[in-house]
Amino acid sequence: MASPETPILEAKDEAEAFIVQPQSPNPSVEYAEVEAAVQGQKCRDSQQWSMWYKRYLSVLVSVVLFITVTLISEALSFFANDLAEEFKLNATLVNLTITNFSICFCLGPLLWCPLSEHYGRRPVYLLCFNGFTVSQVCAAVSQNAASLVIFRSLSGFFGSACLPLAVAVLFDSWEVEISEREIGSCILNMIAPSSGVLFGAFLAQKGFGWRETSWLLAIITGLCTVLVILTLRETRRPILAKFDEPADGTPNSKEASGSEQHAYYTLGSYTIPKASLWRVIAKPYVLLWREPVLIISAVYLAMIGASTTIFLRVSAVALLDYTPAVQLIGGIAILIGNTVGIVIHNHIIYPRFYLPKVRAVAPDCVQPEVRLTVAAWAAPLFAACFIWFGWTLSPRISVAVPLIASPLLGMSAQLLMQVMFNYIIDVYEDTVATAVAWCTVLMYALITVFTVCSPQVFGTLSVCWIMTLVGGVAVALVPVPMLLTRYGPFLRAISGRIR
Structure with missing residues (x-):
C-alpha cells in the first residue's frame, strides 16, 4: 500500500506499459512548485x-x-x-x-x-x-x-x-x-x-x-x-x-x-580564479586589438563627443562679448537640440523605421548596420554646423544666425551618438561595458587634451578658425557610417567574438 506522499504510477495501455507517468496527489503542491520555479526564473x-x-x-x-x-x-x-x-x-x-x-x-x-x-x-x-x-x-x-x-x-x-x-x-x-x-x-x-x-x-x-x-x-x-x-x-x-x-x-x-x-x-x-584575473584586466586591450569594428566605432564616437564639447566651450567663449541673455540662449539652444534629437529618435525613427525591419526578419536578428542609415544623414548636418557658426559669428551679422546652428548641432550630435552607441551594443552584446569603456576613454582623452591646451589654442587661433578646424575633421568623418554600412558585415564575419 503506497503512502500518501508516494506518487501514483499509472500505465495507460499495453502499448505504453513501459512509460510510467507520475501523478501528483495534490495539485496545489504541483502548482506551488511551478510558481516557485517561475519566480526563481524572474529573479535570475x-x-x-x-x-x-x-x-x-x-x-x-x-x-x-x-x-x-x-x-x-x-x-x-x-x-x-x-x-x-x-x-x-x-x-x-x-x-x-x-x-x-x-x-x-x-x-x-x-x-x-x-x-x-x-x-x-x-x-x-x-x-x-x-x-x-x-x-x-x-x-x-x-x-x-x-x-x-x-x-x-x-x-x-x-x-x-x-x-x-x-x-x-x-x-x-x-x-x-x-x-x-x-x-x-x-x-x-x-x-x-x-x-x-x-x-x-x-x-x-x-x-x-x-x-x-x-x-x-x-x-x-x-x-x-x-x-x-x-x-x-x-x-x-x-x-x-x-x-x-x-x-x-x-x-x-x-x-x-x-x-x-x-x-x-x-x-x-x-x-x-585568481589565475584568470590577468585575463580580465587584459580583456579591453585584446578586444580592441582584435576588433576593427570596435576601433572604428569607438574612434568615431570619441571624435563626435569631443567635437561637441569643443563646440560648447568655444561658443561659450565667443558669446562673452554679447549680453547675458544671448549667452544663456546659446547654452540652452544646445540642450533643446539634444532633447529634440532624443524625441526624433525614440518616437519617430525607432518605431517607424527600425522596428518594422526587425519584425520583417523575425525570429532572426536584423543586421546591426540597418540603424546606421540615420547616422549617414545626420553626419553632414553635424559637420556643417561648425562652419555655419564659425563663419557667421560677426558683428556685421545678427547673432541669431550663428545661434541657429546650436540646436541643429545638438540634435545631430544626439542622433549620431545614440545610433552609434546602439550599434556597438548590438554588435558586442556580451561585452557591452568593455566596448562602451573604450568610447568613454577615447572621448574624454580628446576632451582633456583640448582643455589642457585651450589657453594656447585660444591665444593662437580665432573662434572662426577653431570652428573651421573642428568642422574639417567632422567633414572627414562623414563617410564613416556609410563605410560601416558597406563593410560592417564583412568585418563582423571575420571576428570570432561578435555576431
Whole structure:
C-alpha cells in the first residue's frame, strides 16, 4: 500500500506499459512548485523585474551619472582664482588641478568595466562609489595642492565607472525596445552643456568657497552611495544565473537564507580564479586589438563627443562679448537640440523605421548596420554646423544666425551618438561595458587634451578658425557610417567574438 506522499504510477495501455507517468496527489503542491520555479526564473533575469523598480533603476543611474560627469567634474572651475591664491599656483598648475579629474576619468573604465562583466555590476558600483565618496571628503580637507591633485585624481578614477556601467545596467535591465530609449538619457549627460560651472557660480554667489563646495559635493555623493548600497541589485544575468543555480545539488544562498533580498545583496561574494584575473584586466586591450569594428566605432564616437564639447566651450567663449541673455540662449539652444534629437529618435525613427525591419526578419536578428542609415544623414548636418557658426559669428551679422546652428548641432550630435552607441551594443552584446569603456576613454582623452591646451589654442587661433578646424575633421568623418554600412558585415564575419 503506497503512502500518501508516494506518487501514483499509472500505465495507460499495453502499448505504453513501459512509460510510467507520475501523478501528483495534490495539485496545489504541483502548482506551488511551478510558481516557485517561475519566480526563481524572474529573479535570475533582470528584465523580468517589476516595472517600478526598473524605472527607479533608470533614474538612479541617470542621477549618479549626472552628478559624476556633469556636476562634479567641473564644479571647481569657477574657483580657479581661489585655488591659485590659496596654494600659490600658476595658471598651468591650476588648470592641471581642475582637469586631473578628467585625466583619470580616461583610465578607470578599462579596469572597472571588465571587472563588472566577471564579478557583476553591483560589486563594482559599490567599490567605485565608496572610493569616490572617500576621495571627495579627502579633497575637501586637503591642506596643500599636492593632496588636492591626488584626491581629485582618485575621484576621477573611481567616478569613471559610472558612465559605461550606466549604459550596461540599462541594457541588462530593459528589453531591447525600451533600453534604446533609456540609453538616450545617458548620452544626454555626456554631450549636454555642463552644469558644473553654473553650479559653482551659484554657490560662489551664496558665499561658498572651493572647500565648502567640495564638502557639499562629498555629501551629495555620500547620499548616492547610500542609495546604491541599499537599492541597487545585480543586473548582469550570467552572474545572477551562476549565483542562483546550485552546484552538485547543494542549496544556494537564497534557499539557505529564505530571503530574496539576500540573493541580491550578497552577489559580491562571487569570485573568479585568481589565475584568470590577468585575463580580465587584459580583456579591453585584446578586444580592441582584435576588433576593427570596435576601433572604428569607438574612434568615431570619441571624435563626435569631443567635437561637441569643443563646440560648447568655444561658443561659450565667443558669446562673452554679447549680453547675458544671448549667452544663456546659446547654452540652452544646445540642450533643446539634444532633447529634440532624443524625441526624433525614440518616437519617430525607432518605431517607424527600425522596428518594422526587425519584425520583417523575425525570429532572426536584423543586421546591426540597418540603424546606421540615420547616422549617414545626420553626419553632414553635424559637420556643417561648425562652419555655419564659425563663419557667421560677426558683428556685421545678427547673432541669431550663428545661434541657429546650436540646436541643429545638438540634435545631430544626439542622433549620431545614440545610433552609434546602439550599434556597438548590438554588435558586442556580451561585452557591452568593455566596448562602451573604450568610447568613454577615447572621448574624454580628446576632451582633456583640448582643455589642457585651450589657453594656447585660444591665444593662437580665432573662434572662426577653431570652428573651421573642428568642422574639417567632422567633414572627414562623414563617410564613416556609410563605410560601416558597406563593410560592417564583412568585418563582423571575420571576428570570432561578435555576431
